[in-house]
Amino acid sequence: MTIAEKAEQLLSLSGQVAMVTGAASGIGRGIALLLANMGAAVAILDIDEQGGNETVSEIRRQHGKALFLHCDVGSAEDCARAARTTIETFGKISILCNNAGVVIRKSVTELREEEWDLVLNVTLKSVYLLSREVIPHMVRNGGGRIINTGSGWSLKGGPKAAAYCAAKAGVLNLTRSMALDYGKDNICVNCVCPGDVETAMLQSECSQLGDDPIQFMQEAANRPLPRIGTPDDVAKAVLFLASDMSNWVTGACLVVDGGGLA
Numbered sequence: 434m435t436i437a438e439k440a441e442q443l444l445s446l447s448g449q450v451a452m453v454t455g456a457a458s459g460i461g462r463g464i465a466l467l468l469a470n471m472g473a474a475v476a477i478l479d480i481d482e483q484g485g486n487e488t489v490s491e492i493r494r495q496h497g498k499a500l501f502l503h504c505d506v507g508s509a510e511d512c513a514r515a516a517r518t519t520i521e522t523f524g525k526i527s528i529l530c531n532n533a534g535v536v537i538r539k540s541v542t543e544l545r546e547e548e549w550d551l552v553l554n555v556t557l558k559s560v561y562l563l564s565r566e567v568i569p570h571m572v573r574n575g576g577g578r579i580i581n582t583g584s585g586w587s588l589k590g591g592p593k594a595a596a597y598c599a600a601k602a603g604v605l606n607l608t609r610s611m612a613l614d615y616g617k618d619n620i621c622v623n624c625v626c627p628g629d630v631e632t633a634m635l636q637s638e639c640s641q642l643g644d645d646p647i648q649f650m651q652e653a654a655n656r657p658l659p660r661i662g663t664p665d666d667v668a669k670a671v672l673f674l675a676s677d678m679s680n681w682v683t684g685a686c687l688v689v690d691g692g693g694l695a
């Protein structure tokens with residue numbers, strides 16, 4: 434076998450089944466498309482039915498396997514149902530990407546309590562809710578991969594993003610905690626921490642702050658590799674963590690930010 438063939442084999446997800454939350458748009462859609470391209474059947478979990486079905490159509494157009502499941506990741510019942518349906522449809526879950534998140538650009542004194550709860554529920558509690566459904570199944574199946582989407586703001590604070598920063602720091606340390614608890618079950622749990630990526634979320638942040646879009650995007654691109662990231666930049670890091678390329682990697686934080694935190 435040549436080195437190129439070996440690398441292709443290590444990256445292949447043929448026979449795997451992935452769940453990706455927040456996969457109706459942005460980074461989640463990028464992750465779902467790449468994992469499907471590499472051979473995984475993918476369950477697309479989101480509250481955006483139209484965007485979710487567009488992701489499914491795109492995967493099927495590229496001859497991949499996908500299924501849309503309406504799931505509010507902040508709801509315990511929705512998470513339980515989505516895990517059940519994925520197993521019934523595709524036979525198992527071997528990769529879980531906890532990616533959904535929401536950002537509200539407000540400081541502590543500006544945030545209403547329900548805004549705090551929304552950000553924490555969708556961005557952090559969801560990781561607990563869905564993982565607790567999927568982990569027992571992975572344990573029975575001999576292992577699996579969980580990849581959580583953190584942020585540069587898992588590692589440092591950001592202005593006017595109090596709830597989001599708290600949630601994303603929580604996602605990273607929850608990742609480490611889960612890695613400790615389930616290593617013995619052959620479940621690897623890792624976190625990707627993206628910098629600014631061109632998605633609806635980044636545009637929403639600009640309008641929430643009332644900033645000039647051109648200036649906002651120029652500032653976001655001001656980093657050692659001087660551009661804004663793409664969903665595919667993040668998806669490639671997730672593929673590494675989902676594949677046999679990373680068999681001895683768990684509890685890690687993979688920063689994908691063009692050097693923004695360097």
Ligand SMILES: NC(=O)c1ccc[n+]([C@@H]2O[C@H](COP(=O)([O-])OP(=O)(O)OC[C@H]3O[C@@H](n4cnc5c(N)ncnc54)[C@H](O)[C@@H]3O)[C@@H](O)[C@H]2O)c1
Nearest residue numbers: 455457458459460479480505506533534584629630632634
């Ligand atoms: N875009 C960035 O610059 C950036 C940077 C760092 C981290 N991230 C993180 O990447 C992840 C994806 O963000 P994105 O930029 O692709 O944003 P996005 O807004 O394009 O996508 C987020 C998706 O989550 C879905 N969603 C929202 N609430 C949900 C709920 N209750 N249940 C299920 N799905 C829900 C939305 O419908 C949407 O499809 C988030 O966790 C975000 O915090 C983004």
